[in-house]
Amino acid sequence: MTAGPLVAVVDYGAGNLVSIEQAITAAGARVRLAATAAAIDGADLLVVPGVGAAAPAMERLRDAGLVEPIRTWIAADRPFLGICLGLQLLFDGSDEDGAVTLGILPGRTVRLAGAPTLPHIGWNQVERRRPHPAFSGIADGADLYFVHSYAGLPAGGLDDEAVVAITAHGARFVSAVARGRLLGVQFHPERSGRDGLRLLANVVGLAAVERDRRSAA
């Protein structure tokens, strides 16, 4: 039996990494916290977590020399998971503070519209717009945990081909996107109990398949 895939979790001082490390370990992978570009080398899955505002996050990623490595990784269609702010940063820019972000997915991070309370904090239903293997074994409409006031809006809106799932808090917003081996989720799988751990295990499993495919090639 081979060891679990190696997951590089980008560490740029953006909050709680303990729960992500613990949850990914529970999913059968090995975790390496990556504060430098070199620490990403050799990983089978790259995870960008994060909470908070876009501008300071981008500044820290730049200071750590991680912006280009993340772009290169995704451009090569390597397995990638962005969580919360780690998803929002993939878009062109953020209305939260005007930050120019990674520009990997066309679209912007916008404030949740019509929300009865902000931030949107708590468990809410994630409704799938199309099948994705990361959600295998998780009921459509499952409750997952959110804590945010902004969300990425793809250029094509809620009907954009990248949209995997949507959630309603006031208006509907995009709660999961995917393109190739990139997955981004607005909720926190590491804090979403059994279903969240299931999603992480699925993502780790997909990374293991890709690792084996690459090593066989």
Added chain:
Amino acid sequence: MLRRRVIPCLDVANGRVVKGTRFVDLTDEGDPPELAERYAREGADELVFLDISAAPEGRGTLLEVVERTARRAFIPLTVGGGVRSVDDMRDVLRAGADKVSLNTQAVADPDLVTRCAARFGSQAVVVAIDARRVSAGTGDARFPAGYQVVVKGGREPVGLDAVAWARRAVELGAGELLVTSIDRDGTQTGFDTALLRAVTLGVEVPVIASGGAAGPDDFVRAVRDGGADAVLAASIFHRRQVSIAEVKAVMAAAGLPVRAVDPGAAA
């Protein structure tokens, strides 16, 4: 639809969960990580962990207990007690907290709320407000809503109107408020829904109700009458007077949206 949260609270002193009436007469209720895991399994939507041992030498212990707790429960964890700077908040987040709660220090240094929110985002900053009812008939103009803010475990009044302070805390950057009725805390006489209503009408952020839970009906009233987004309780869960599943069943029967407890999860 966003679910209304049920939140067990772990009051921690010297590494143990304790509970007392009105913050005094503390009794030992167990090991924080063990209780956290039990509550996560039984359907808790989130956990609040309050360090009530103010001793500065307890810092290292606290971070170690936070980390052990965070590793056992795959649900969100808010940690409060003793956070006095942005660096303190960073340390608590790095130990595994998802949110940090500021109470006495937010009153003493309101700009701390702003600095923490700027660094980690409003969603990670909870301002905890301990409110005490002002005796009826005093007509004290400082407290138009009838509640004043108290700090240091409810012992010390600071001359602030509780509702005005709630609004100010949100302006400063709080993403959530944890509102405790000091009059009701530990008394099991029900939440102070008038206090909750006064606060929730004035702010857009979610409000967690605290202080006074006796049974499931109190949770319903805190949401329906008080406008709370989440409801917190400690001793009734620690002592198994009522289970999280029972609370949620009564809330659901009252038409409130709650997250289902995993089947077979309740021990």
